[in-house]
Amino acid sequence: MQSKMKESDPILEVKNLSASTDNLPILKGVSLTVYPGEIHAIMGRNGCGKSTLSKIIAGHPSYNITNGDIKFLGKNINSLEPEERSQSGIFLGFQYPIEIPGVSNLEFLRVSTNARRKFLNKEELDTFDFEELVKEKLEIVKMDQAFLSRSVNQGFSGGEKKRNEILQMALLEPKIAILDETDSGLDIDALRIVASGIKRISNAQTGIILITHYQRLLDEIKPNYVHVMSDGQIIKTGESDLALELEKKGYEWTDNFIKET
């Protein structure tokens, strides 16, 4: 099955990527390739650079790429604005979704969805058509319509914020979704909803990167590859059983890999 996947071109290629913020190196040569249909998990201690990697792929302005490349669908995107990356199909699910007072969630979702649709040369949706679409997608995350009339993420519980992220992902239909600890702080029911949402968008054409600390999400969504990060590098890559082993032995076990390399 794997070899069949690799017949197509990769969605995302991160090559020897180094990056810093305020002259402090965070990433020190990360390489990662995601092919269509693949699910990758990235694990590692807090502060190892997992979130930074995801933000850099999405184009966060606080980080400088000091070396290496990010290629999306074969094109270098190092200098693209975050909005251009999103429009072309990169989605970042935030670990801590941001509250935007006064901006209605519905309007935000509509403007965002239309930006992506415009890029895809699809007709932009007016308020009425968009409401139809969003109602359908709300089902996936089991959210009430009342969420639409509230300000973006404002006053949402932790679980509601994460579900709002999955809703955005479902609307934007990205080529690649990077989900940064989307499972953190969720109860079992919410975790199932989020997991089923992720499964709904994953297909043979899309790629998914799950950044997580916990096996329980990976029980729901089985990754093809598991990468362990430490101090700004991927120090080990394995298949889904690597996550299980990691859960048993803890990150201390991975410290040995660093010594090996």
Next chain:
Amino acid sequence: MGVSFVKVYKANCNKLFLDNMVNENLVKDVVKEPYKYGFVTDIETEKIEKGLNEDIIKLISQKKEEPRFLLDFRLKAFKRWQKMKEPDWAALGYKKIDYQDIIYYSAPKQKEKISSLDEVDPKLLETFDKLGIPLTEQKKLTNVAVDAVFDSVSIATTFREELAEHGVIFCSISEAVKNHADLIEKYLGTVVPASDNYFAALNSAVFSDGSFVYIPKGVTCPMDLSSYFRINSGDSGQFERTLIIAEESSSVSYLEGCTAPMFDTNTLHAAVVELIALDDASIKYSTVQNWYAGNEEGIGGIFNFVTKRGKCLGKRSKISWSQVETGSAITWKYPSCLLLGEESVGEFYSVALTNNLQQADTGTKMIHIGPKTKSTIVSKGISAGNSKNSYRGLVKMGTKATGSRNYSQCDSMLIGDQASANTFPYIKSQQPDSEIEHEASTCRISEDQLFYLQSRGIEFEEAVSMMVSGFCRDVFNQLPMEFAAEADKLLALKLEGSVG
């Protein structure tokens, strides 16, 4: 209840100081937008000599063929003004104004008597056309009557006949002095007395034109009324005076817009607006102020010192101020309500945006005098660049204001790290059986918020403008429909970079 219930608290005071504050240059680009109304109309004007003294005032009065009582009103005001001191309590810094270096009367030369719009100088019509305020019969705005004021005089007022059918008087104040002297004599200076403050006294002495509105008993004004103020000369001040009277059970919505050319000198604008609402009457007064604000180095721009006040004289009367203040180098303005009538209502909804080196000290006074009076204050200040934006407000509960209530909300938004925002809420309660509630917050547009919106495909500029609009929503909701859209657009323009 017998218990004084005064709540003053700061809620949601989340100053988000980021080490790496929003890509500083980007924001600077975004808030740079050339002023679109900066042109000068080349027209022959009749100006009197610079300076201010009794003879000048007599000359203005004579030019306007005013009755004796008005000249006396002016001269008395002038005497008061001479004894007064320019106020210095506002959080504003500016070069001292030389009042002898200003021309107090400037009018485009026209035929003596104009009977129809066809006789108005085409250059003037063209000017207002360019400003988006067409005055000619074919093009005039539908369902909004306009009084166009150019420097010291009113040029034209549209829809007069239609309004007259309903008994509504809408004309320049100069005309009202001639045709409705009784109303002027009865009401002028009763809300803002000449002695009220330095700038009100100055205005009372030298005011040249402005608008007059009279809504008779029981009439709901069939269309929105609006005044458009245009300063054209660089060396003359504009001192307009507006008086609106709403008789029992009548209602009116009044809109006001202002622009001026770009000059590297400062032009003084000192207006007085008086509103009077009798029993069950309601007046809604909305302003979009976009005077020239000066350049990026703070050179030029209008000095805007305005006294606006409404008197809720009647029972259950209501006066509502909404303002979107985006222009002027200096703004000193506190549209206020005197709540005399039992159960009368005062409202103040304000958005004040300052950029570059603009300074604004604006807010309101809600003076509760009658029992069961109610007031609401919602103020949104946005400061960008190196600007300074202050809210200053007074809520006063008089001894007879039993069962009265006030709610105030003052929010500030900072864009970039060079701008400043202040809130000065004054509360005076002499009535224990009244409630005053005040909330304040300060926020910054954070890099994380912008990144979040951008990472959802929303362009940087649209993201900023979405957040600013969102911040102002409570106020925009109060503006008349067409005005709300215009205000939203105006803010977006002010915050948009040259890319858009």
